Amino acid sequence: MQMTSDSDKITRDYFDSLLLETRYVDSAVPSTGFTLFGETFDTPIMTAALSHLGNTAADGMVTYARAAALCHAVHWVGMGDESELESILATGARTVKIIKPHADNAVVFQKIAHAVKAGCFAVGMDVDHSFNSNGGYDSVFGLPMKAKSTEELAEFVAAAGIPFIAKGILSARDAEKCLKAGCAALVVSHHHGMMQYSVPPLMVLPDILSATGGSVPVFVDCGIESGMDAYKCLALGATAVSVGRHLMPLLRKGPEAVAARMSEMTSELAGVMARTGVRSLAEMDPSVIHRRAF
Numbered sequence: 001m002q003m004t005s006d007s008d009k010i011t012r013d014y015f016d017s018l019l020l021e022t023r024y025v026d027s028a029v030p031s032t033g034f035t036l037f038g039e040t041f042d043t044p045i046m047t048a049a050l051s052h053l054g055n056t057a058a059d060g061m062v063t064y065a066r067a068a069a070l071c072h073a074v075h076w077v078g079m080g081d082e083s084e085l086e087s088i089l090a091t092g093a094r095t096v097k098i099i100k101p102h103a104d105n106a107v108v109f110q111k112i113a114h115a116v117k118a119g120c121f122a123v124g125m126d127v128d129h130s131f132n133s134n135g136g137y138d139s140v141f142g143l144p145m146k147a148k149s150t151e152e153l154a155e156f157v158a159a160a161g162i163p164f165i166a167k168g169i170l171s172a173r174d175a176e177k178c179l180k181a182g183c184a185a186l187v188v189s190h191h192h193g194m195m196q197y198s199v200p201p202l203m204v205l206p207d208i209l210s211a212t213g214g215s216v217p218v219f220v221d222c223g224i225e226s227g228m229d230a231y232k233c234l235a236l237g238a239t240a241v242s243v244g245r246h247l248m249p250l251l252r253k254g255p256e257a258v259a260a261r262m263s264e265m266t267s268e269l270a271g272v273m274a275r276t277g278v279r280s281l282a283e284m285d286p287s288v289i290h291r292r293a294f
Contacts, residue, residue, distance in 0.1 A: 007193030007200075011223040014200035018232050019290045023277030030273035031280045032266050034074075034240060036217065037122060037163050037184070039094060042072040043266040044281055045230050048221055048244025049098040049126065049167065051078035057251035062087050064251060067258030069093040071266070076242060078126070079140070082114050089119045096122040098167055101130050103137065103146035105155075112160050122184070123160050125153070128168025128191050153181035167221070170204055172211035179212060186212065188238070189221035192245070202236055206286075209237045227268025234269075234284045235276075 034044040047068045053060025061080060065088040068075035075093035077085065079100060089095055097115035102108050108125070115123045130147035132138045138145040148156075157164040163184035169175050170190055178186055188205055190198035201220050209218060217239035224230055225246045233241045243265065250257045273279070276288045 005196035007190050007196060007198035008223060010197070011190070011193075011200040011202075014203055015223060015229055015232060017292045018202070019292055020231075020235075020272070020276060021288055021290065022275050023288065024275065025277070027274060027277040028279050030270050030278055032270055032273070034281060036074060036240065039121065041074055041094070043262070043269075044234060044240035045071075045224075045227070045262055045265050045269065046074040046219070046240055046242045047076050047247070047262075048242035049076035049078040049096070050244050050248070051080060053248070053251060056248050060251045062091060063255050064247075064258065065089075065091040065093040065095065066255035067247075067262060070255060070259035071262045073262060074240065082118070085115065085120075086118050095120050096124060096165065098124050098126050098165070100140055100143065101125055101127055101145050101148050103144040105152065108156060109159055112156060116160060116162055120162070122163040122165055124165030124167055124183075124185075124187075125156065126167040126187075126189075126191065127153075127174070127178075128170070128189070128194060150177045150181050153178065153183065157182040157184075169208060170199060170201065172204075172207040175208045175211040179215065183216065185217040185219065185239075187219045187221050187242070192222065202233060205233070205236050205238060227265045227270070228272055230265060230269050231272040231276075232289065234281060235278075235289055236286050237284075 032043050034041045065075050069092045075095045077088055078098050097120045099111045112123055130145055165185040166178040166183045167187035168189050168191055169186045188201040201222050219240050220233040220238040221242040224241050224243050230241045247258050
């Protein structure tokens, strides 16, 4: 196989290298019900923490949230101003707000406080948006970023008072540090190939799960395009998955079109669960997975 530096292509190839055995005896029609932080949802297929969707569709961020609400799915949101977040929450979507690692921690604390007051049921930070490709600190839309220490993360956790999630985890080492800081969940992600040759999230997921020992939910992001992709993540131990770029082209057609695809993906997931003897998400079993060599 020809090598590529494209982390998204590497991730897609890894997904496609995972094969499934079937298990029909004693199987039954499955449930895709999912519980997170004490709240119940219809599907473990969540939206991803996207930002600035106005160029994709008019009022794209709110459209995206309405789709999640229609599916009774967890909704994630990235950058945006306070009024946009309030409009998103007004859709009824149960929302996780992801905050950038702003260089000024006062900005982070302010955004956490607003997200909590506005009604988000969890907040977090995409810790992988700290550096640019030249080794300096990143700047996002002119806003300076900075890597955060374990101690700073612990301060954000304490300030939130609701579950705080670390996004952009791609090593057991970072997972352990985020747990030490008190993070309530982790998102395994390479942020759409932010770095070349990034390890595929599913390749490193077992190491991260070993490091966490089942103490917190672990989600998978990046490259998920079907219920089959979602199944592979869940079978390997993920609690739930996020889907972003796959849904973006549908935003112009309205929330119903996005919701329809999310529901279709959930049905695809249920179809694979039925054929592999999995009656609920609690019965997911990694031994059903076999890996084909590249």
